[in-house]
Amino acid sequence: DQPWNETDSCGTGVSNYTVKAPKKNIWLGLTEAEVAGITEFVHNQKSLNLTAVENATNWDNSLLLVELMLPNKTDALNYFDGGGAEPARHAHIEVDHRASVHNPAYLDYIVGPLPISNKTTVEPLAWPYTKGPGSSHNYAADDDARNDFMNNFGAELADITRALWNGTAMGLDNDTMSIWGIDPLFQEDGRTISWDTFWNNNNDVYDDSTLLPLGLFLKPDITGRDPSQWSNQGVLYNGEFYDTIDDFKSAFYSGNIQTFGPNEDEEWGRTDQRGPVNPTDWQSPPMLIQPAGQRFQVDVEQQYVQWMDFEFYIAFTRDTGIKLFDINFKGQRIIYEIGLQEALAHYGANDPVQSGTAYLDSYYGFGPYAFELVNGYDCPSYAFYLNSTFYADETTRTHLNNICLFEQDAGHPIQRHSSSQYVTITRNIFFTVRTVSTVGNYDYMLDYTFYMDGSLHVTVRASGYIQSAYFANNEEYGFHIHEYLSGSMHDHVLNFKVDLDILGEKNSLQNVSFVPATVEYPWSNGKTRNTMKLEKSFVTTETGIDYPYNSAALFAVVNKDKPNKYGELPGFRVLPSTAPVHLTVNAAHWAERNFWVTKQKDTEPRSSHPFNNQDVADLVVNFSKFVDDESIEQEDLVLWINAGMHHVPHTGDLPNTVFSTAWGSRINYHNGNVTEVATFGSETIQPECTV
């Protein structure tokens, strides 16, 4: 009764084997028609006062985002499990509200029900946000004016920039430098301060500009919307602060200040093949193949996937890219939702730009920057690809092949045992869903990996160019990695929502700790023994948790009401697969512990908001409000789990940070030839592709 098909087994096989999703993917984005209908509808709302994106100036309101409002879990489960109707569709829109002198803002609205009818309304969206109606001061409203403003200082300093670095940043076509700086902006004594610095421009295809800081800083005060009221509040060079540009110029021309050279765009920043190649590396390397065709099924239209005993739906959002919903294993839901929430890159430095840098990448968005994957490099050559569609400038845009799905052999078995008489071994064949989002200088490769034993792995890898600092008196903030370059220290923390549902939604969080114990036993002859025990307990209220010292505890979401036949509680264990990391300095509440557990709320769908980087003192979603001491015993629980690393870039991070972290690796080892690790480079040129 082995359904083996000889014809299929060694040929191209059952490629693109299809399946029909049992239910509609209610998390899938809006259709093009829906986006068009909504766009027209909201343009007709006088109160929004929208201008078409292509005509909008800094003083017009425009439509930043039109996206499906993800259904509430309550409504989704009613449809999936309760036999109820498909949840009514609504759109989430964001308006770039700039037609206001004092309150330029980003505003969130909900539009629905869809399709547009006379029942459709547009209302400020409030319930998913801890702040109230989604609204954040828009500090980017006058970015064009800011550029002009900065270029004026570039012109004012052109004599010095020419003297020091043989170039200028004046907003001209032949500029060789740029001026940009901190994110988020400083709010200081009621003023809005944008520390900025000079960077050499990249000259070629390799966009290594974040490796080219020049060490001269300006302190623009850009409070309010009238550029004529803006001013520069100081200059910083080599650790000296000058109140004015003139003061700095005087000091410079007095010859009493020490100056340093530029970081220049040369070979060391390029990622193409350079240096000698090991002769054997000219031979094709080993590779992954799929000799008998694809062994998983995809409903492409519904973005529904079946691999072995796993089934799930894929969704894709502008802010955070891919999410998975309704993950079932052997016909039972184990995860309602899993997805990236936010990515923080927080720097420490003695200069104001790096010191003030704490990127919250969902502001830029993981969705629009998830480009087409490179077949055979990003994913095995036999991978199956899905497309993603997202809103941009009042239309929908599709990135082809930016999600890949594939099985692979791990190269080591998942199980083996031998005796003198036999061996049993089971290959470790696992399944991956992968996207890559290049948010500026960093490429985040995000994998959801499924294993035959029912376990699941979430991996984020970061490669690309580091954001560096100018090397000047900052030995305490990073390694000296090139002529005038510091590998600026920083923390990466990425937050994931994981809504595990173990045999139903009512679950508890079990802590099974390994504890030393001194015990006298009936058999121990009246003596005590030093031994260890399990201490089983439950986390009773919402809280943040760090994995303990010596990794001496097991945390699992379990169902107390559904013990197995031996009385033990079925559950899903959560464990770090690398040494766990959270933020060094408190800067974003969700990033301060290894993971958090809260009670699921339809009103708390996400731990962050793309505009949390705009108004850091008044967050749209303040995660700390989620953790308010509610009981979590046999409740619907959500875990908010952090992945990350403390990153101290060294010479091996040039030209690019590598994805691998191994048990041991060389640091600061490359003596003057920092590119030697690039001898194994390979490269693909893709057609131009912008967001």
Place this chain on the structure above:
Amino acid sequence: DQPWNETDSCGTGVSNYTVKAPKKNIWLGLTEAEVAGITEFVHNQKSLNLTAVENATNWDNSLLLVELMLPNKTDALNYFDGGGAEPARHAHIEVDHRASVHNPAYLDYIVGPLPISNKTTVEPLAWPYTKGPGSSHNYAADDDARNDFMNNFGAELADITRALWNGTAMGLDNDTMSIWGIDPLFQEDGRTISWDTFWNNNNDVYDDSTLLPLGLFLKPDITGRDPSQWSNQGVLYNGEFYDTIDDFKSAFYSGNIQTFGPNEDEEWGRTDQRGPVNPTDWQSPPMLIQPAGQRFQVDVEQQYVQWMDFEFYIAFTRDTGIKLFDINFKGQRIIYEIGLQEALAHYGANDPVQSGTAYLDSYYGFGPYAFELVNGYDCPSYAFYLNSTFYADETTRTHLNNICLFEQDAGHPIQRHSSSQYVTITRNIFFTVRTVSTVGNYDYMLDYTFYMDGSLHVTVRASGYIQSAYFANNEEYGFHIHEYLSGSMHDHVLNFKVDLDILGEKNSLQNVSFVPATVEYPWSNGKTRNTMKLEKSFVTTETGIDYPYNSAALFAVVNKDKPNKYGELPGFRVLPSTAPVHLTVNAAHWAERNFWVTKQKDTEPRSSHPFNNQDVADLVVNFSKFVDDESIEQEDLVLWINAGMHHVPHTGDLPNTVFSTAWGSRINYHNGNVTEVATFGSETIQPECTV
């Protein structure tokens, strides 16, 4: 100038591409002729009083081990770097000294120089041991007598074992049970106590006997070598201690004690295919191939390997299996020696057998239990295999193909960056040296993995059958995982010696910590800022180190005397690739911290000794003596790094523990069908192969 060879690139390629080792592998084992010569020589030493192994009784001395004495590092470097002579060869032999009433012992001797000549001597070996001459009381000298002794109790209790479990353990061919117990033996008030328990026998090819405890314990006092003086000191059943077997029998027949059923050898303990198979799993899975042939070079005779920029020598010992010596990267030595030292499995339980179990697996030996690897399952089908030869019973034995070498594609790139204009991606092709040692119930898969960026990974995976406990009042010591079975909690800790040499032997251990800081800057307007800094320091004396809270430090072996051109110290970073673990209870000094740093000594070649489990109060090698406050600034350093896990077996560990630990996995989820995860089993039967 691309040396691409079209003919080789797509065919079977340069298979088994050979190379000649630049120097002789001075760590390679003895030749067969050397072993024969040494055996004859030591049999002629009257003082040793040896009997040929095949004729030796419990009261004769025999030759346990004949192995190459690994050369001192000083001598090895003189040969490798100093142009000196090849180090004189010596053998390390171990004598099972049983011809003694009071002092049966294991004795270590050194024999040399080789080949045997009139200059050759045999001397007690002392210098590698903290105890003095290698000598350990031999508590296994009378194992045969112990078996008989225990079987007598099995016979005495046969009425009860028949009543409870329908079987007997009497030393007869039709026995259905066995009696065995703790390791190491208890030393209590000058007495030698061997707690033992009854186990059901395995009936079929699947050796799951460690899953079949029966919950009845005996307390034999086996002090001294006269079995007539041995006695049983008690019986333990269901938490009640009885002074004598008669007391237990009375209680049993009074009907006042609660009895439980047996753990029986049935389907649940088998690892072959059972349960439904996902239809797609009948198709061949993806696989790893090597389309253009082998891209690394092996000097098979010298066990010397070159892969890309790495070169190293392989050695193989009885106690701990494979070691690597003289690992070079780009022509520079980075590691003089790396190898497993010891593996501890330490259990916690309320019964004396599991509570007293702390296996030190080098006693059994990783070498002899490293069997032939299964091609296509243990290693990719294109792997290159080496053999290992070791001493057994006065001859040499060779295990074919028990080391595999192969490259593979990780399935994700090592580097990538994209912009709107280009993508660069580098495949992550890595190289693995793998062995598997099945020490009793557990299979340890040991990988040394090398990466293109010069980093190195050591991975130990454990699969096989857990050693379980009878389930009786021991909820605090493990999960209830089958009818009468407890998944007995235990710690695995495996110690590795890593002798990094960074641009020479004189190195230091740098600690680069991430620390929060509150700082006022010239530019911060008189205010302080909460930020973070690097705190760089050196570990100045020998010590044990735990990776810190929040993983907030980087440890690297660096060379202070060889700063790179930017003034930074070149080094090799050491970091855990999973959450770090050390022992919960102090039981073996080396296992109590995440890693240790000591000054290299020729007299401290190894952190453990195979007979450390025999005389636990007087260790042959007591690692704590290595750590004696010596300065480690610019000295030759050795790291002793632990890998491990706290293991709380749950239903998913049946029938076999799986190698994978993922971010999340189900625990205690299998409700009565514990074998469901085995639906993907595959199996190979090998010819009988014993040690």
